[in-house]
Amino acid sequence: MATTRPLTWCCPVSSSVSSVSSSKRRPLWVYDHGDEPDPRFSLANERTFLAWIRTALALLAGAAAVHAFDLDVSDTVAAWSSGLLSASGLLCALQAWFGWMRTERALREGQALPSNGVGAVLAAVVASAAIILLIIGSR
Amino acid sequence: MTRTPDPGLQQERTRLAWRRSMLAFAVVGLAVVRGAFVESAEGIVILAALGVGSALFLSISLMGSGPGRRVRWTAPSRREPAFQQVLRDGTLPLLMTITAAVLCLAVLANAFSVLIG
Numbered sequence: 001m002a003t004t005r006p007l008t009w010c011c012p013v014s015s016s017v018s019s020v021s022s023s024k025r026r027p028l029w030v031y032d033h034g035d036e037p038d039p040r041f042s043l044a045n046e047r048t049f050l051a052w053i054r055t056a057l058a059l060l061a062g063a064a065a066v067h068a069f070d071l072d073v074s075d076t077v078a079a080w081s082s083g084l085l086s087a088s089g090l091l092c093a094l095q096a097w098f099g100w101m102r103t104e105r106a107l108r109e110g111q112a113l114p115s116n117g118v119g120a121v122l123a124a125v126v127a128s129a130a131i132i133l134l135i136i137g138s139r
Numbered sequence: 140m141t142r143t144p145d146p147g148l149q150q151e152r153t154r155l156a157w158r159r160s161m162l163a164f165a166v167v168g169l170a171v172v173r174g175a176f177v178e179s180a181e182g183i184v185i186l187a188a189l190g191v192g193s194a195l196f197l198s199i200s201l202m203g204s205g206p207g208r209r210v211r212w213t214a215p216s217r218r219e220p221a222f223q224q225v226l227r228d229g230t231l232p233l234l235m236t237i238t239a240a241v242l243c244l245a246v247l248a249n250a251f252s253v254l255i256g
Contacts, residue, residue: 024228025228025229026228026229026230026233027228027229027233030228030229031228039149040147040149043149043150043152043153044149046153046156046232047152047153047156049232050156050157050160051156053160053163053164053235053236053239054159054160054163056239056243057160057163057164057167057239058163059243060167060171060239060242060243060246061166061167061170063243063246063247063250064167064170064171064174064246065170067174067246067249068170068173068174075253076253076254078253079250079251079253079254080250080254082246082249082250083247083250083251083254086243086244086246086247086250087243087247089239089243089246090240090243090244090247093236093239093240093243094236094240096232096236096239097232097233097236100229100232101229104229
């Protein structure tokens, strides 16, 4: 086993991981680089991915709810807030995937983890959707 | 080789995270499909097809996490042989991202059509 694991308390490190060809795993942009990290880090990365996906779904649910409920706002206001919410949901979904890829590769290469790129944009877009719906829509 | 339990319960937490994400997917997918039948006619076909696609995707992925299968790209099952053999890749995350993105695009297009027309 060429890699050094920070913690090997679970089981004796066998050759089971290195015997599996890493070329079968996709995307190659991730798995063609570096060495197998501690599995717990990969699992944590996966949960972060899922958290972003759920955020995207929550925003999408909000966008759909603007249409579903008969709000006392004009069609234009509803469409703008729904559009902004679904656009931010799209942004979250993209962050989920690309963040997962970049983090997994950084873990494999022992590099510093990438920063979160969409936080400020996401906050701005969601805030504008809320402002449109609450302030402009209530006039 | 005795198997020491993982005090952090990483696999269990990840499995539960997959389950609640799939549940959210099912709920939101159904809500979007239902909205499609209420909304204007042109969006119905696209959205319904997307909903069916995501439901199919959901069932396939849940099958993958069932017991007795060699789990490779979904949540690990209790029969996972050893902690080091948790081999996962990006297939299911990519499918999930694409489905979520397409659903978002459908709702976005619906809002856009309201603004245009």
